[in-house]
Amino acid sequence: MKKWSEPSYPLALWGWSPTEVRRYALAVGAPRSPLDEGDLRLVMTDEPEVLPTFAMLLADAHSLRYIPLPGVDYEPEDVIYAGHELELFGPLPSSLTGTSTSRILSVGDVRSGVLVRRETISRDKAGKAVARNVVTSVIRGAVSGESHRPPATPSETVEPLHEQIDVPTLPQQALLYAQTGDDNPLHWNPSVARGAGFDRPILHGLCSAAMVTRAVIGHVTDHGWVAFRRLSVRFTSPVVPGDTIRVGIGGRPGALRFAASVGGREVLSSGIVEMNGAA
Template sequence: MPIDAAKALAAEPRSGEITWDRKDVQLYHLGIGAGANPDKAGPATDPDELRYTLESRLHVLPSFATVAGAGSPGVISGLAMPGVDVDLAHVLHGGQRVEIHRPLPVAGTATATSRIAAVYDKGKAAVLVMRTEVADADGPLWTNDAQIFVRGEGGWGGERGPSARLEPPTREPDRTVERPIREDQALLYRLSGDLNPLHADPEFAKVAGFDRPILHGLCTYGITLKAVVDTLLGGDVSRVRSYTTRFAGVVYPGETLRIRMWRGGGGVQVSVTAVDRDDAPVLADTIVEHS
C-alpha cells in the first residue's frame, strides 16, 4: 500500500526555517483578488484595498499563513513524508484549518515544524492531516492543519475519522457578496508557492479528471476570508482567531463565487458556491472564529 499509516504517524517531525517579507504578502493579496472591490466598483487605490497592497499601510490577512515561506510546509511537502508514496494526479486538498496565535507580521523569520497528525481511511480514498506549527523568537505564530485527500488509497480498514457536517442556518444570511475570479487568477496565485500543474497545465488537468485547470482551493479560501474580514469584521485582520473549511467542489478561473455569511456565537459561518454552475458547492463546513 503506497500509504503506510503507522509509518507516517510515527515519523519524526520535520523542522525548517521559513522567511517572508512585504513583497510576499503583497503578492499573496493580489493572488486572492486584492486591489479590486466589487462591492464598491472603485479603483485599485480604494483605501480599503490599499491596506492589502500598499507597503506603508500593509497588514496581513491571516490566510497568508498557508503560503508563508513559499508554501513549503503543506500539501506537497506532506506527500514527501515517510510512509507516503502517492501519485500527485490523485491528490486533492480536502480541507484546511488555520489557528492564529497572534497577528502575523508583515515580514518575519520563523521555524515551521510539520508532521502527519492523522491518517483516515475513507474507503475509496485516504485522508492525511498535515499539521504545521510555526513559531518565531517571540513564541507561537500559527498552526496549520491541511487535509490531503488521496483518491484510490483507502480500504485498508483504518479509522474513518470525523464525518460530521455543518448545516447552513435556515435564516437568510447576514451578508451575501459575489466575487468574480479572473481568468488568470490561478496563474497569479501559484506564484505564492503552490506550483501543482493541476492549476496551470491543461493536459495534466485532464489526466486528473478535469476539463481544464482548476483554481487552487487555498485561493478560494483566501478570497473568502478577505470577504468576511472586509464586510463583517470592519477590515480588522487581527480579529480572526481561526478559520476552518472543507473544500466541497472545484472553482474554474473566470467563474464567480457567491459567499453567504451568518453571524453567531463568536464566529461567522460561511457557505461558498459557484454562481455559474447553479450554486454548486465550493466551500462547506466553514467557520471564521473571531474576537
C-alpha cells in the first residue's frame, strides 16, 4: 500500500558569478596542469569558461536531505546518490540567475530501501530553459509501500571500452568540493562517515562524476565543453579522496560511453556523454 506523497517544492532561486565558476572548477580538479592554457580558461579569466557539470548543482536545493518525502520515515544521512542525468540547453555563461522547479518522477521499494527519481528544471530569469537534472537516490532502510518499476530503456549492443585514462583525486578533494555548497558531513567528518558504515569520509558522487566527465571530454576533444549536451551516470560504489580513478572510454566523439573503477572495484557505471557533434 502506497505510503508516500509528493513533496511541496518551493521555487528555488539561484545565481552564480565568475567567483563560483572558478571555485567549482578548482573543486573538480581543474586545471589538470598549470601549463594547460585551455584548462586555465576555467579558472584564470574575468569571464571563465563554465564546466557543463556545474549545472548539476542546480538540483541540490530540492534534495531529499533537505525536503523530506512525506510518508517515508528516514534521516537525511540515509539518502545516498544512485545516479544522475544532466541535459543542457546551451553553453553556460559565467554569470546567470534564475529559478528551479522539481517534481517526483517515480518512487519504489528496492532491496536496499526506497529508490526515488526526481526531475529538476532550471530556467533563467527570462524563462529560458537552462538545464534539466534527474537525480536518482536511495533512502536506505526505508519503505514506501510502492513497487519499483524500472523505466523502460532501449536495448543496445554494448561495445568494449577501448581506451583508458587515469583521473587522480587529492586527499583533500572532498573538502575542496564542499566549498561549492555541499557540506554533507559524510564527506568530511570521520565520525559521521564511520556511523554510516564507511572507514573514512568518502568523496561526493557528483565530484567523482564531474572529474571523470571533464577528463573524458578533455581526452577526446580540445577542451570542448561548449559542445556538451547530455550526461547520464550511475554511482555503484564510493571513491575515497586520494584514490586514482581508472576510466574506460568507448563510443564515438558525439556519443561517448564510460565506466570507472578504483583498484578493480567499479565506482561509476553506464556512463554516457552526448556532444553536439564532434568538437
